[in-house]
Amino acid sequence: MRLILRFIMPLLCVLGLLVWIASVLVSDTFRRWSERDMRLRADLAANSAREELLRCLHQNDSSEMSRVLEQLVRDERIMGASLCGCDGRLIAASPEFPAGYDCKSVGGHVVVSGGVAGDPPMLVRWTEVKDGSIGRVHVSAIPIMENEQAAGFLTIVQDLSFVARRESQVRFFTVIAFTVLAVSASVLTVLVARLSRRTWTVEIRQMLRGRAAAPPEFQPIMRDFRELVAEISAEVHAGAQGRVWTAERLRQVLRQELHGERVIILANRQPYVHNRASDGKIEVQHPASGLVTALEPIMRACSGVWIAHGSGSADREVTDKKDCVRVPPGEESYTLRRVWLTPEEEKGYYFGFANEGLWPLCHLAHERPVFRRSDWAYYQSVNQKFADALAEEIDNDDSIILVQDYHYALAPSMIRKHASRATILTFWHIPWPNSERFGICPWQRELLRGLLGSSILGFHTQAHCNNFIDAIDRYLEARIDRDQQAVIQGGHRTLIRPYPISIECPSRWIRHVPPVAQCREEVISEFNLPRNALIGVGIDRLDYTKGIEERLLSVETLLERFPQFAGRFTFIQVAAPSRTAIERYKAYGKTIEQMTEAINAKFRRGEYRPVILLRRHHEPPDVMRFYRAADLCYVSSLHDGMNLVAKEFVSARDDERGVLVLSRFTGAARELTEALIVNPYDIEEASSGLAAALNMSEEEQSERMRAMRLYLTEFNVYRWAGRMLTDAARLRHRHRVSDRLIPHLGPGELPLI
Numbered sequence: 001m002r003l004i005l006r007f008i009m010p011l012l013c014v015l016g017l018l019v020w021i022a023s024v025l026v027s028d029t030f031r032r033w034s035e036r037d038m039r040l041r042a043d044l045a046a047n048s049a050r051e052e053l054l055r056c057l058h059q060n061d062s063s064e065m066s067r068v069l070e071q072l073v074r075d076e077r078i079m080g081a082s083l084c085g086c087d088g089r090l091i092a093a094s095p096e097f098p099a100g101y102d103c104k105s106v107g108g109h110v111v112v113s114g115g116v117a118g119d120p121p122m123l124v125r126w127t128e129v130k131d132g133s134i135g136r137v138h139v140s141a142i143p144i145m146e147n148e149q150a151a152g153f154l155t156i157v158q159d160l161s162f163v164a165r166r167e168s169q170v171r172f173f174t175v176i177a178f179t180v181l182a183v184s185a186s187v188l189t190v191l192v193a194r195l196s197r198r199t200w201t202v203e204i205r206q207m208l209r210g211r212a213a214a215p216p217e218f219q220p221i222m223r224d225f226r227e228l229v230a231e232i233s234a235e236v237h238a239g240a241q242g243r244v245w246t247a248e249r250l251r252q253v254l255r256q257e258l259h260g261e262r263v264i265i266l267a268n269r270q271p272y273v274h275n276r277a278s279d280g281k282i283e284v285q286h287p288a289s290g291l292v293t294a295l296e297p298i299m300r301a302c303s304g305v306w307i308a309h310g311s312g313s314a315d316r317e318v319t320d321k322k323d324c325v326r327v328p329p330g331e332e333s334y335t336l337r338r339v340w341l342t343p344e345e346e347k348g349y350y351f352g353f354a355n356e357g358l359w360p361l362c363h364l365a366h367e368r369p370v371f372r373r374s375d376w377a378y379y380q381s382v383n384q385k386f387a388d389a390l391a392e393e394i395d396n397d398d399s400i401i402l403v404q405d406y407h408y409a410l411a412p413s414m415i416r417k418h419a420s421r422a423t424i425l426t427f428w429h430i431p432w433p434n435s436e437r438f439g440i441c442p443w444q445r446e447l448l449r450g451l452l453g454s455s456i457l458g459f460h461t462q463a464h465c466n467n468f469i470d471a472i473d474r475y476l477e478a479r480i481d482r483d484q485q486a487v488i489q490g491g492h493r494t495l496i497r498p499y500p501i502s503i504e505c506p507s508r509w510i511r512h513v514p515p516v517a518q519c520r521e522e523v524i525s526e527f528n529l530p531r532n533a534l535i536g537v538g539i540d541r542l543d544y545t546k547g548i549e550e551r552l553l554s555v556e557t558l559l560e561r562f563p564q565f566a567g568r569f570t571f572i573q574v575a576a577p578s579r580t581a582i583e584r585y586k587a588y589g590k591t592i593e594q595m596t597e598a599i600n601a602k603f604r605r606g607e608y609r610p611v612i613l614l615r616r617h618h619e620p621p622d623v624m625r626f627y628r629a630a631d632l633c634y635v636s637s638l639h640d641g642m643n644l645v646a647k648e649f650v651s652a653r654d655d656e657r658g659v660l661v662l663s664r665f666t667g668a669a670r671e672l673t674e675a676l677i678v679n680p681y682d683i684e685e686a687s688s689g690l691a692a693a694l695n696m697s698e699e700e701q702s703e704r705m706r707a708m709r710l711y712l713t714e715f716n717v718y719r720w721a722g723r724m725l726t727d728a729a730r731l732r733h734r735h736r737v738s739d740r741l742i743p744h745l746g747p748g749e750l751p752l753i
C-alpha cells in the first residue's frame with residue numbers, strides 16, 4: 001500500500017499528464033497538416049480545371065461546364081464544386097452542391113473591391129473550415145484568372161470529417177505509444193537503480209568490513225557509518241538479551257567483549273571501611289559516597305581489584321601482607337587493596353588540593369577555591385603513589401582500569417607510562433567548570449595533561465564534556481576532533497563522553513528493609529511523631545554544595561506560608577559528617593545545627609519539632625528506611641554532578657508513593673523530569689514545591705513515581721558501566737585493527753577510521 005501511495009500513484013499522475021499533453025499536441029499538428037493539405041488539393045483541382053472552364057465560359061457552354069465540375073467531384077473528398085461570376089451569379093455547379101455555400105455568400109469574402117469606378121472587380125483567394133449540418137467541411141474559393149483579370153471564381157467544398165476520425169485514431173495510438181514508452185522507461189529506471197544500489201551496498205559493506213578502501217572524501221562518512229552500525233548492532237544485541245542491564249549482562253559484556261579481563265578500580269574512597277568500635281570489636285562501615293554507591297555493584301559483577309585509601313581505624317588489621325582484603329565481607333568476590341597515607345599526605349592531597357581546591361573550583365556554590373603549593377606537591381606525589389600501587393596490580397599490558405574522580409587527575413598519564421596499551425576509563429563524578437573558572441587553578445595545564453592519559457574520559461552530562469573540551473582549547477596545544485569528541489595530544493587520543501551515572505535498581509538493600517507501612521511506623525514511633533504526621537527527608541553528606549541551609553529555609557518558609565502544616569510536617573535531615581578536618585565543613589555543620597535550633601524554637605508546640613537533624617553516618621538499610629517512611633524527599637543541591645540520593649529515593653518507593661522535590665542544578669534533574677523541579681535559591685518557589693508535594697493526590701504521586709521508576713530500571717548503574725565498557729571494547733578492537741594495519745602507530749593513535 002505504501003509502495004502504491006509513494007511511488008506508483010505519483011508515477012501514474014505524471015504519466016497521465018504527459019500522455020494528455022502529447023495527444024493534444026499530436027492531434028493539433030495533424031489537423032493543421034490536414035487543412036493545409038485540403039487547401040493544396042483545392043488549388044490543384046482549380047489549376048487543372050482552369051483551362052477548360054475558361055474555354056466553356058468563352059463558348060458559353062453550360063453543359064460542358066457542368067461536366068468539368070462533375071469530373072472534379074469524382075475525387076471522394078470533394079463534395080461539390082461551383083463556378084460563379086465576379087458579380088456573384090452562379091454559372092454552373094456540380095450535382096448536389098452542398099447548400100450554404102452559394103455564390104452570393106462566398107462572393108462576399110472573395111470579391112474585395114472594384115478599385116476606381118468602372119474598373120473590373122478584384123478577387124482574392126478565400127478559405128474556411130466550418131462545422132455544418134453535413135459535418136466538418138473545408139471551403140476554398142479560388143479566382144479563375146485570365147490575362148490578369150478575374151473571369152469568376154471556383155468554389156470547392158471538401159469533406160473534413162475524415163480528419164476528426166484520423167485525429168481520434170492518432171490520439172489513441174499516441175496514448176498507447178506513450179504509455180508503453182513511459183512504463184518501459186520506469187521499469188528500466190527501477191531496474192538500473194536497483195542494480196546500482198545493490199552494487200553500492202556491496203561496496204559499502206566491503207568498505208565497512210575493511211575489504212575495500214573508502215575513497216578519501218568518503219572516509220569521514222564511513223567513520224560515522226561504522227559507529228552507527230556498531231551502535232545499532234550493540235542495541236540489537238542488547239535487545240536480544242532483554243532491554244534491562246543487569247549484573248549478569250555486565251559480566252557477559254566483560255566476558256564476550258573484553259575477554260574476561262580483570263577490572264582495576266582506582267578510587268580514593270574504599271567500599272568497606274573497617275573501624276574499631278568502642279566495645280573493641282571491628283565494625284564494617286559502608287561509606288556515604290555516591291561513587292561507592294555506583295561502583296560497588298559493578299565490582300561485585302566484574303571482580304578484580306579496587307585500590308583505595310585505607311582510612312579506617314582497623315583497616316590495617318584485616319589486610320594481608322600485600323595490603324589486600326577480600327570483600328564484600330561474607331560474599332568475597334573481589335579484592336580491596338589499601339594504600340596508606342601519612343597524615344601530611346592526606347591533609348595536603350585529600351583535604352587540601354582535592355577538597356579545598358578542586359571541589360569548590362568545580363561546583364558553583366560560591367565557595368572560594370584555595371590552592372596551596374604544598375598541597376599541590378602532595379597531590380602529585382599521592383597520585384604517583386596510587387599509580388605505582390596500581391602498576392603492581394597490572395598483570396598484562398592490556399588491562400582495563402577505571403580511574404575515579406577529581407582526586408586522581410594526574411594518575412591516568414602516570415599509569416599510561418607503566419602500561420602504554422592499557423584501556424584507562426576515567427570518570428569525573430563532579431561538574432567540570434567553564435574554562436574561565438577552570439583557569440583559576442594555577443596548575444590547570446598539568447591537570448589537563450594528566451587526564452589526557454585516559455582512553456576515555458567520562459562526565460555526567462554533555463555540558464561538562466563541552467566545558468572540558470573548551471578548557472583544552474584554551475589552555476593546551478592539543479588537537480580537538482569535535483566530530484568525534486576527542487582530544488589528541490602527543491599522538492594519543494582521548495574520547496570525551498557523557499555517561500550519566502545511576503544506581504542499582506532495584507537496590508540490593510531493599511531486601512534488608514521492612515515494607516513501607518512498617519518503615520513508617522518505625523520512624524513515627526522512633527521520633528515520637530503524630531500518627532498522621534507528614535514526613536520529609538533529606539539525606540546528604542554534610543556539604544555546602546548540597547544546599548542544606550537553603551533547604552531548611554524552605555521548610556521554615558513552608559510553615560510560615562502554609563500554617564496548616566505546622567504541627568504535622570516534620571523534616572528529617574540525615575547528614576553524614578564529611579571532610580570534617582576542613583574548617584569550612586566544620587562551620588557548615590555548626591550553621592546547620594543553629595538553623596535547626598532556630599526553626600524548632602520558632603515552631604515548637606509541645607512535643608512537636610519541625611526539623612530533626614541526625615548528624616551521623618547511617619548504614620544503607622537505615623537510609624532506605626527513611627526513604628520509605630517519607631511523604632517527600634527534598635534534594636536541594638546548589639550544584640551537583642548527578643546526585644544519587646534522588647535516584648535512591650525513587651528506587652526505594654516500590655509502593656509508588658512519595659514525591660521527589662529536586663533542585664534543577666543537579667544532573668539528576670535532566671533525567672527525573674517527573675520530580676517537582678525547583679530552584680533551591682528561590683526559597684518561596686521551593687516552599688511552594690514542598691506544599692505541592694504534601695498536597696499531591698495519591699494518583700498523581702503514583703503516576704510520577706511509576707514513570708521515574710521505569711526510567712531507573714532501564715537506566716541503571718549496570719547500563720552506565722556497560723556503556724563505558726562496551727565503548728572501551730570497541731576502542732580496543734580498533735587499536736588491534738590499526739596495530740595490524742599500521743604497526744608503527746602508538747597505541748592511542750588511531751588512523752581516522
Ligand code: ADQ
Pocket residue numbers: 287288289290291293294429430501539540541574575576577616617618619620623640641642643644645648
Ligand atoms: P556525592 O557528592 O557523594 O557524590 P550523591 O550522589 O548524592 O553525592 O551520593 C551520596 C551517597 O551517599 C548516596 O548513596 C547516599 O545514600 C549516601 N549518603 C548520603 N548521606 C548519607 C548518610 N547520612 N549516611 C549514609 N549514607 C549517606 C558524587 C557527586 C555526585 C554524583 C556521585 C556519583 O558529587 O553528583 O552523583 O558522586 O557520581
